[in-house]
Amino acid sequence: SSSTSVFGTLPAIPWIVYPEPSTYHAAERPILVMHRPIAGADSSRVELRSKFLNGSVVATRGIATGRTALLDGLPTNEDLLVRVIGIGRYGSSVSTVRRIQVVPRALLQPFELVQPLAFDKIRIGSQVTYEWQRVEGAKEYHLQATTSTAFDRPDLDTVISGTQVTAKLPPQAPFLQWRVQARSAAGVGDWSDTVRIALRYDVPEELLPIAPPFGQRAVPTSGQFEIVRSDTVGSVSIEASTDPYFDDSVSTFAIADGISTYAGLPQGRNVYWRATKKVNNSLKLFGPSSILATDNAVSVRGFADDDDVSIAFDRNTMFLTCRSLSSEIESVEAFDLLGRRIEIDSVDGHSQWKITRAVADHTMLFVVVRLSGRPLPLGTVVIR
Known part of the structure; x- marks a missing residue:
């Protein structure tokens, strides 16, 4: 069915992955809308409305297959509400709305995140101070931090004029990632690089994967892994696999002085790597980190x-x-x-x-x- 007025409702409510909530988007680029699979849906539709759900429809796109749509030609400098409607043979379901704005893109200088950084030792559930460099011409900064795998569920989502925020982490969260976007009177700049940090309990990890860093998108299919060891007891090796659970296709590489030379990673595939430590018959695992392997690393x-x-x-x-x-x-x-x-x-x-x-x-x-x-x-x- 192509109508949302059919009888009944679908068992699942659509969840929007992109755009993330409360984000500003450059007017020069179309807005990518992506949702997760909707159980029972044969198709879906994306709607953008002005200000309120009973306001005028600004744009709509039907999705016959897949989960993505591109919207362009949108009005600027006003609140827009995006929602996804799943459509099936016996009903439909509607997502919660996401508020976004489309604004001009400003040419702001790149900047660095100061703290916390990827390999800082941060205790689970503790307070964290986020700090970044000031950007010339910026009037305010949009900070997003999440302990989820994506920014569609931010734990911290705030806009401030300064360059520092202190907040408490959610309890039991295993990792943290955060980013910042600078804004000026002319528009918005690009998001900073995302920093991802593995959170820890009071005892620090004995093995810490260093390079390639988590999420790197251009890693040679042959090269070196690097780790830091806090003790010298036991034998250590590196495991790499395209399976994040390391159940299949696991390659093992020996390590010496914190360096492991590897070869033969599958080109164009996400690869997960972790450090393993064996003491007597006990095996400890540290990681994994996700990377993208390619033969032409610098140009991907x-x-x-x-x-x-x-x-x-x-x-x-x-x-x-x-x-x-x-x-x-x-x-x-x-x-x-x-x-x-x-x-x-x-x-x-x-x-x-x-x-x-x-x-x-x-x-x-x-x-x-x-x-x-x-x-x-x-x-x-x-x-x-």
Whole structure:
């Protein structure tokens, strides 16, 4: 059904992943709306309304397959409310709304986050002071901190004129990530790099993964892991796997003086690595950290993951790498922002494609992947 007036309601309420709540977005770019899968829904629709839900509809997009939509041409400098409607054969369901604003983009200088940083030792449930560099021309700063995997559920979401905030962490949270966006009278700047910190109890970890850092998006398929040890008892090694639970396809690399030389990480795939310590018959695990491995590490700028499909795009070589964990890839298509097809040629027949037309920096690509045995393609994956 394509109507939301059908009888009944779906068992699940849609959850919006992007945009995050209370965020400002540059008017020069379309707004990406993404929601999680909706149980019982055959399709979904995205709506943006002005100020109140009974206000006028600013934009609407239907999503026949997948979970993403792009909205552009939106009014600026006013509150907009975004919601997702899941539509199924026997009913519909509506998400809670997200308030956003579309504003001009300001050219503000890059800045660094001062504290806390990735390898600071922070106790679970303690108070944390967030601090960042002052930005010339900025009038205020938007701070978001979360102990969830994404910023769609921030624990701290505030806008201040200063550069420091102290707040208490939620109890039992295993990690923390935070970011800051500067704003001026002319508009908003880019978000800072996100800092992710593993929180600890009073006893510090005996092994601490250092490099590559968590979340790095361009790691050579052959290189070095580095850790810090607080004691010399027991043997230590590094494990790497594309499985975050380390149940399958685990590679083990020896370590000496805190350094482990590795080779053969799968190109274009998210890889998880952790330090392991063995004392007698006891095994301790530390990590994991997530990275993206590629042969051309310094030039990779685009990446995306959708369910069991991983996609990486190298703007230097114009190679598009697609891999699926469960099914054979039948075809890959690429489009630009206006929906025009971008010509691509298969390189090896199953995992690499060459884009034959130059793609400028910061241009968004829309990649549609078809898997063998599935009647419909996967939802569009956006690569910036």
